[in-house]
Amino acid sequence: MKESITFGDLTCAPGEKVQGYMTFADTGIKSPMTLINGTEEGKTLLLTTGIHGGEYPSIEGVIELAEELKPKDIHGALVIFHPVNVDGFLDRVSGIYPGSGENLNRQYPGDPNGTIGQKFAYALTNDVIKKCDFMIDTHGGDLHETLPPYVYYPGVGDQKVAELSRQAALAVHAKYMVRSQCDSNAYHMCNHFGIPSMLMEMGGRGLWTREEVEAYKFNVKNVMRYVGLLEGEVILPENPAHVITNAAYIDAEVSGCWYPMVKLEEKVKKGQLLGVIKDFFGNVLEEVYAEFDALILFYTTSLAIKAGDPIITYGI
Known part of the structure; x- marks a missing residue:
């Protein structure tokens, strides 16, 4: 029963x-x-x-x-x-x-x-x-x-x-x-x-x-x-x-303004610049590069970013 x-x-x-x-x-x-x-x-x-x-x-x-x-x-x-x-x-x-x-x-x-x-x-x-x-x-x-x-x-x-x-x-x-x-x-x-x-x-x-x-x-x-x-x-x-078997999840190392330089589902090459974080004076604080050839699966769309927040994911 x-x-x-x-x-x-x-x-x-x-x-x-x-x-x-x-x-x-x-x-x-x-x-x-x-x-x-x-x-x-x-x-x-x-x-x-x-x-x-x-x-x-x-x-x-x-x-x-x-x-x-x-x-x-x-x-x-x-x-x-x-x-x-x-x-x-x-x-x-x-x-x-x-x-x-x-x-x-x-x-x-x-x-x-x-x-x-x-x-x-x-x-x-x-x-x-x-x-x-x-x-x-x-x-x-x-x-x-x-x-x-x-x-x-x-x-x-x-x-x-x-x-x-x-x-x-x-x-x-x-x-x-x-x-x-x-x-x-x-x-x-x-x-x-x-x-x-x-x-x-x-x-x-x-x-x-x-x-x-x-x-x-x-x-x-x-x-x-x-x-x-x-x-x-x-x-x-x-x-x-x-099928994606290898993905990289990138979090911001610093707080500031986030500028992605790729589009969703764009194919990127190893070493390609994916985006930068700048301070409020326009100075680059962090640069994010692809560690391997991949597809862009996700990125943060907001200008504002805090250290530790997700900013971009790519995978292959």
């Missing part, structure tokens, strides 16, 4: 849909959550959005999925957070949780006695992620960022699980598929616990369109079909994503 599922203070019986808020430990972070428990046995899928509050196509897409999906649609169970970082969303703050100034997606595996961000990461990992069988974490270009549609899968940790993640990522209609080497964010933690996962990206610059939202919903539901939560045939892309 199929059992109820419980996350935080919410319990959802088979055939039910329950909505409310989950509080993450003593962080002050309260996130809207939807639980959908189907009547048939199956996997439990975790769907998150808005860990960064300014990534609008993914946030709106997941909000709509939480509203539209019904228990009769689901084989197994679906756990949705929409959005995680409500304060960042409402304050229109990019990248961080405004209560602590931390990037909530860079704190894993977390610490129950650490900072707000570390406590959040620990709670999400232990109270949510470990209770699920698959994770889709949805993102996009933030308020000051631009990028093409792409999907990440973890390249570190358990390689058998990473391969399961890669196979699922093939169902995503995106321009690029990136084998990530980062190991400090939510979906990577899944890989260490035998849970396949992925991170989707689309949109940016604080904008969202109906086309982007529908594309996001299509991709999420296509992966849900692959995992077995939804009935129907998985629709593979006609043009498979270009």
